Amino acid sequence: MSARILDGKALAERVRAEVRAGVDAFRAQYGRVPGLDVVLVGEDPGSVVYTRNKEKASNEVGMRGRLHALAASTPEEQLVEMVRGLNADPLVDGILVQLPLPKPIDSAKILDLIDVAKDVDGFHPVNAGLLALGRPGGLVACTPAGCMRLIALSGTALERANAVVVGRSNTVGKPMAQLLLSANATVTVAHSRTRDLARVCRGADVLVAAVGRAQMIRGDWIKPSAVVLDVGQNRVVPPEGKAKMVGDVAFDEAKEVAGFITPVPGGVGPMTIAMLLVNTLEAAKRRARSQPRA
Ligand code: NDP
Numbered sequence: 001m002s003a004r005i006l007d008g009k010a011l012a013e014r015v016r017a018e019v020r021a022g023v024d025a026f027r028a029q030y031g032r033v034p035g036l037d038v039v040l041v042g043e044d045p046g047s048v049v050y051t052r053n054k055e056k057a058s059n060e061v062g063m064r065g066r067l068h069a070l071a072a073s074t075p076e077e078q079l080v081e082m083v084r085g086l087n088a089d090p091l092v093d094g095i096l097v098q099l100p101l102p103k104p105i106d107s108a109k110i111l112d113l114i115d116v117a118k119d120v121d122g123f124h125p126v127n128a129g130l131l132a133l134g135r136p137g138g139l140v141a142c143t144p145a146g147c148m149r150l151i152a153l154s155g156t157a158l159e160r161a162n163a164v165v166v167g168r169s170n171t172v173g174k175p176m177a178q179l180l181l182s183a184n185a186t187v188t189v190a191h192s193r194t195r196d197l198a199r200v201c202r203g204a205d206v207l208v209a210a211v212g213r214a215q216m217i218r219g220d221w222i223k224p225s226a227v228v229l230d231v232g233q234n235r236v237v238p239p240e241g242k243a244k245m246v247g248d249v250a251f252d253e254a255k256e257v258a259g260f261i262t263p264v265p266g267g268v269g270p271m272t273i274a275m276l277l278v279n280t281l282e283a284a285k286r287r288a289r290s291q292p293r294a
């Protein structure tokens with residue numbers, strides 16, 4: 001049997017079209033467009049590509065997207081000042097500081113500084129806390145939010161399902177587990193100290209891999225007909241040939257067992273950017289509603 005592919009690129013295109021319409025309506029109502037400011041510190045090749053893509057995607061849906069590229073040697077105090085300035089700027093609705101930040105910058109200090117209402121990555125402790133408490137009104141981390149849309153696309157009911165999230169980062173694994181729990185799945189979070197990971201994965205009706213290890217999850221770790229979401233983005237260089245991006249799941253093996261699976265590239269990645277646009281539009285609407293018109 002071959003799994004059905006969950007096409008994140010096509011779904012992201014539909015989400016982006018909805019955001020575009022939302023931006024038009026926002027402009028008509030408030031006389032300005034939502035603003036997304038992306039801050040990049042240093043020249044990590046992956047981060048350079050991701051931040052450019054985010055800036056481009058926001059402009060393509062009619063937002064005012066800006067990329068602030070700072071040198072890796074930028075002192076922490078300068079970054080603090082930049083975030084404070086963006087917090088105070090009424091035309092900025094969303095602020096995203098690309099991670100990882102170069103040492104010795106204290107990432108937690110910078111993330112904590114971002115105005116909660118503009119925290120479109122959903123990484124601020126207040127937004128993470130609202131999600132953990134199962135309370136509405138926060139901004140939800142983009143990658144897990146995108147995964148939830150992809151699970152919905154598969155038509156899989158999460159209530160009573162066994163979900164396994166491999167990875168417990170604050171940015172992907174933990175918020176993913178919270179969302180699945182809120183949807184009434186029974187959730188297991190696995191990590192580097194988990195005993196017999198293959199067995200844990202085999203129990204998953206829904207398996208989310210967010211590890212950062214190329215093709216670690218093999219076909220025989222997958223429960224027949226499971227829904228498999230592959231968050232991993234690992235750059236590998238085959239002995240012959242050029243570098244390519246692969247996921248945390250051995251796709252060719254897994255697709256023979258799973259019911260649904262996301263490809264890499266073209267699965268979770270495009271949905272992450274689409275959900276960033278959703279969050280930015282939502283942040284802009286909330287801010288506009290709570291402020292007197294300019
Ligand atoms: P982190 O490095 O922050 O977290 C990785 C997690 O995987 C940790 O919890 C770690 O466990 C766990 N882990 C590592 N090795 C193993 C192992 N051998 N067995 C079981 N668990 C293990 O990564 P991120 O969460 O930031 O990202 C994960 C992947 O997703 C990366 O490939 C990243 O590039 C990708 N990514 C993709 C996005 C997209 O849009 N598609 C967005 C964000 C990330 P422990 O906590 O015990 O160390």
